[in-house]
Amino acid sequence: MNEALSSARQLGLVSCHDCHLLSRMPKVTGHPVVSCPRCGGVLHQRKPNSIMRTWALVLTGMIFYVPANVLPMTITSAIGSTQADTIMSGVIYFMHHGSWEIALVIFTASIFVPFLKFVILIYLLLSVQFKSIKRPKDRTLLYRITEAVGRWSMVDIYVVTILIALVKLGFLANIEAGPAAIYFAAMVAITMIAAESFDPRLIWDALEEQHE
Amino acid sequence: MEMCAQPPLDGAKKTMHQIACHECDLVHSIPPMPTRAAACCVRCGAVLFRNKPDSIDRTLAWTIAGLVLYCVAVTFPFLAMKSGSIVQKTSLLSGVRNLYQQDETILAILVLLTCILIPLIQMLGLLYVFIPMKLNFRVKYAVPAFRLFQHVKPWSMMEIYMLGILIAMVKLGKMATIVPGLAVIAFGLLIFVLNFAITAVDTHMVWERLGSES
Numbered sequence A: 001m002n003e004a005l006s007s008a009r010q011l012g013l014v015s016c017h018d019c020h021l022l023s024r025m026p027k028v029t030g031h032p033v034v035s036c037p038r039c040g041g042v043l044h045q046r047k048p049n050s051i052m053r054t055w056a057l058v059l060t061g062m063i064f065y066v067p068a069n070v071l072p073m074t075i076t077s078a079i080g081s082t083q084a085d086t087i088m089s090g091v092i093y094f095m096h097h098g099s100w101e102i103a104l105v106i107f108t109a110s111i112f113v114p115f116l117k118f119v120i121l122i123y124l125l126l127s128v129q130f131k132s133i134k135r136p137k138d139r140t141l142l143y144r145i146t147e148a149v150g151r152w153s154m155v156d157i158y159v160v161t162i163l164i165a166l167v168k169l170g171f172l173a174n175i176e177a178g179p180a181a182i183y184f185a186a187m188v189a190i191t192m193i194a195a196e197s198f199d200p201r202l203i204w205d206a207l208e209e210q211h212e
Numbered sequence B: 001m002e003m004c005a006q007p008p009l010d011g012a013k014k015t016m017h018q019i020a021c022h023e024c025d026l027v028h029s030i031p032p033m034p035t036r037a038a039a040c041c042v043r044c045g046a047v048l049f050r051n052k053p054d055s056i057d058r059t060l061a062w063t064i065a066g067l068v069l070y071c072v073a074v075t076f077p078f079l080a081m082k083s084g085s086i087v088q089k090t091s092l093l094s095g096v097r098n099l100y101q102q103d104e105t106i107l108a109i110l111v112l113l114t115c116i117l118i119p120l121i122q123m124l125g126l127l128y129v130f131i132p133m134k135l136n137f138r139v140k141y142a143v144p145a146f147r148l149f150q151h152v153k154p155w156s157m158m159e160i161y162m163l164g165i166l167i168a169m170v171k172l173g174k175m176a177t178i179v180p181g182l183a184v185i186a187f188g189l190l191i192f193v194l195n196f197a198i199t200a201v202d203t204h205m206v207w208e209r210l211g212s213e214s
């Protein structure tokens, strides 16, 4: 194979995850810790245990997704009555009050994006595990999108915290965060770490193994 | 879409430096690039390297502007809510304290970290690395400081908080008047200014400088 079109791993090189310096991977057996000669960061040719870690985090995130959507996100109490709202009932509230744009933003960020992230990450994991060689460029793009949009799911949590800060006893109404808030925040954080722990270079490794 | 010059693959001369794509691991030799040009991976299209002019000065200027805005955003009133004769004011920090007092400790920590502390860590980290580079002296722990700056980036969520403010204003707008305070404007500007500061950072240059010092 042409040396110019080789991956660092094929050439016995390793790229530092932090400072991107290319250095030669020492040929040692076992699992010693090799550090980058420039920045001292720990070197790995691929993120360690990437597939298993990502699976574990995706599954945990999916478990948290259930209470995050089923339990109430906010509990509003006005004189004598309390009302519990889930994420979906919040979306429906905005739809009925004419703010369909806001309904769409909350639905997309809180319900659709996390769901899409689970689907994409599971698809990427399976495609890597089955050594798929189909459309690696598109799969890398899918990964990039997943990594970039996940944070935006946090928006509903911020809405809840701002409502709590502004609506207090003085208004004869009180808003509290419901039990779903913690599950939801944890779910967003866990899926962010899941996307981060997936190594997109694994997508391309299957192609190189085909050529060898 | 931005312009992406594809780096030539053949021949590694002295003036070139080798870099592996962080998304597909393909090794490229990158020649000296024209100002503001980006080199993209020939296989997956990821940006490998970008030539950023005046990185040190621009990063420092935007970061200092950001710190000024940050002080305003943290100390001044954020939002005020008027309903009849009752006025309820909140600032970024008092909002966090409210959450804490209502036993929403985890949410309080979440807002404190993602919208207040991590943006500050980013700016202080940049100053800690870039001021010594500008004035040509060395500091200890510049490497871990810059590494920290790189790693906290996805957890800085000011722009998402801003979207949350807009949604909360619409939600409460039905029952009360919401008056945005000076801090919201500073906060909104800070999102852009911090983003400019981070974009001005020439990561490659920083690591070369930090690497040659040790």
Ligand SMILES: [Zn+2]
Pocket: B021, B022, B023, B024, B025, B026, B041, B042, B043, B044, B045, B046
């Ligand atoms: Zn690539």
